[in-house]
Amino acid sequence: MRVILVNPRGFCAGVHMAIDVVDQLLDLCPNDEVYVYHEIVHNRHIVDRFVNRGVTFVEALDDVPENSVVVFSAHGVSPRVREIASERNLTAIDATCPLVTKVHMEAIRYAYQGYRILLIGHASHQEIVGTRGEAPDAMTVVESPEDVADLDFTKDTKLAYLTQTTLSTDDAAVIIKAIKDRFPWVKEPPHDDICYATTNRQGAVRILAKDCDLCLVVGSRNSSNSLRLTEIAEYAGCTAKLIDDVSELDPAWLEGKQRVLVTAGASAPEDLVAELVKRLVTQHNAQIEVSDITDEDIEFDIPATLKRMMRTHGVDPTERRIHITRPDITEELYGSVPLTISVGA
Ligand code: SF4
Numbered sequence: 001m002r003v004i005l006v007n008p009r010g011f012c013a014g015v016h017m018a019i020d021v022v023d024q025l026l027d028l029c030p031n032d033e034v035y036v037y038h039e040i041v042h043n044r045h046i047v048d049r050f051v052n053r054g055v056t057f058v059e060a061l062d063d064v065p066e067n068s069v070v071v072f073s074a075h076g077v078s079p080r081v082r083e084i085a086s087e088r089n090l091t092a093i094d095a096t097c098p099l100v101t102k103v104h105m106e107a108i109r110y111a112y113q114g115y116r117i118l119l120i121g122h123a124s125h126q127e128i129v130g131t132r133g134e135a136p137d138a139m140t141v142v143e144s145p146e147d148v149a150d151l152d153f154t155k156d157t158k159l160a161y162l163t164q165t166t167l168s169t170d171d172a173a174v175i176i177k178a179i180k181d182r183f184p185w186v187k188e189p190p191h192d193d194i195c196y197a198t199t200n201r202q203g204a205v206r207i208l209a210k211d212c213d214l215c216l217v218v219g220s221r222n223s224s225n226s227l228r229l230t231e232i233a234e235y236a237g238c239t240a241k242l243i244d245d246v247s248e249l250d251p252a253w254l255e256g257k258q259r260v261l262v263t264a265g266a267s268a269p270e271d272l273v274a275e276l277v278k279r280l281v282t283q284h285n286a287q288i289e290v291s292d293i294t295d296e297d298i299e300f301d302i303p304a305t306l307k308r309m310m311r312t313h314g315v316d317p318t319e320r321r322i323h324i325t326r327p328d329i330t331e332e333l334y335g336s337v338p339l340t341i342s343v344g345a
Contacts, residue, residue: 003260003277003286004212006204008296010273010327012197012266014097015041017300018074020322021095024306025069026053028313035064037081038073038126040095041267042223044244061085069093075126076100078133093305099165099195100127104134106189110160111135115187116153118142120175121164125224128164145178153183160187165195166225166266168232169202196298197266198225202232204293205263209236212261214253217242218272219265226265233261246275254284264327274333290329299324 011019018040025034034055039047047057061084064070069091072081076096085092096104110117116138121128123141132139142148142161153159161179163172172194179186192199209215215233219226219242226242233240238261243249254260260280264273280286307317 001254001257001260001280001284001286003262003280003288004208005273005277005288005290005329006201006208006261006263007290007292007326008197008200008204008294009262010218010264010266010268010270011324012097012195013296013298013300013324014074014099014195014197015267016322016324017302018071018095018097019046021071021093021302021306022050022055024302024310024320025071025093026050026055028309028315029069033065033068035068035070036073037061037064037070037077038075039222040071040073042075042220042226043265043267043269044220045269045272046267061088061090064088064090066090071095073126074100076104076130078130080133081130091305091309093309094303096130097165097195098300100130102191103131103162103165103189103193106162106193107131107134107139110162110187111138113158115158115160116140118148118151118159118161118179118186119163120161120172120179121167122224125164127166127224131162131164142175142179145175148175148178148182151182155185158187159183159185160189162189163193164224165193166198166228167194168228169194169199170232170235171228196296198228200294200296201225201229201263201266204291205229205232205261206236207293208261208291209233209238209240212238212259214238214257214259215240215261215263216249216276217263217265218245218268218276220244220267223265223267226268229263229265243276245272246279249276249279251284254280260286270327271333273327274329277329278334288329296326297324
């Protein structure tokens with residue numbers, strides 16, 4: 001059995017930054033409670049590891065004692081959440097991914113200019129809840145082409161659309177087409193809102209899955225971009241399974257399979273991919289082939305509030321800066337398991 005290990009996979013720049021924020025805070029304030037509003041990123045293992053280090057995750061700011069430190073997750077929050085944090089005198093460290101913030105800014109600008117905004121995405125996803133909160137009266141969430149059919153705007157309505165950053169590029173294209181067909185005067189966002197990491201991970205699976213007979217995606221079920229990777233593989237005719245970690249691998253899935261694609265959602269840590277790959281090698285006689293589709297070199301800086309806190313504690317933020325490396329097969333993660341690796345596109 002050949003296993004194709006996809007690059008890029010796993011952590012994106014936004015997830016790296018958000019996790020780094022909580023890491024740095026734990027180092028900085030070892031005796032203080034650290035609170036995080038919502039899951040810092042949508043991955044069960046990441047959240048559990050932080051819980052084990054003493055972090056408290058909350059779904060409401062009322063659960064954070066006044067004057068505490070709270071981190072906003074990578075998915076972003078609405079202005080009302082920021083107001084509540086201020087009312088409760090919380091020190092808020094905003095780990096929102098800058099690419100989500102960009103969509104917030106577009107929403108604010110369109111609303112200010114008098115546009116009705118069609119926000120394409122999943123209504124209950126935290127990113128959409130946060131973006132919608134920037135201009136709730138101007139915003140209509142659109143989840144499917146069917147939703148577009150229910151809309152009724154006249155030609156004198158200034159109309160624009162925005163999208164969630166982690167949608168399937170294929171699904172978004174279908175909805176955008178439905179919007180443009182029905183409202184040809186709709187204004188497009190200046191730049192594609194679906195982020196580089198989502199686009200690259202999906203693009204790699206789209207290219208490779210058509211030649212594979214199973215795709216294993218490491219990621220949690222509430223991770224939008226991980227779910228989308230399984231859908232892209234399925235669209236390409238490849239059976240896909242989303243697993244949180246190797247314990248969920250069912251050996252029956254591998255029976256008769258010749259080529260297995262392995263990838264990971266943007267919030268899934270590489271050590272979980274390594275555990276899966278090691279199991280495939282040691283128990284299923286897999287030969288590993290690394291397939292590089294797209295290079296990534298994007299990094300995001302930590303928030304200014306955290307930098308100020310670091311300086312107050314005598315820590316130079318520039319010295320603690322983490323540089324992102326691609327998820328290479330390192331000795332540290334993959335150990336001494338004999339891997340037969342060939343690199344191909
Ligand atoms: S998936 Fe994209 S938008 Fe979401 S955190 Fe990563 S880079 Fe940012």
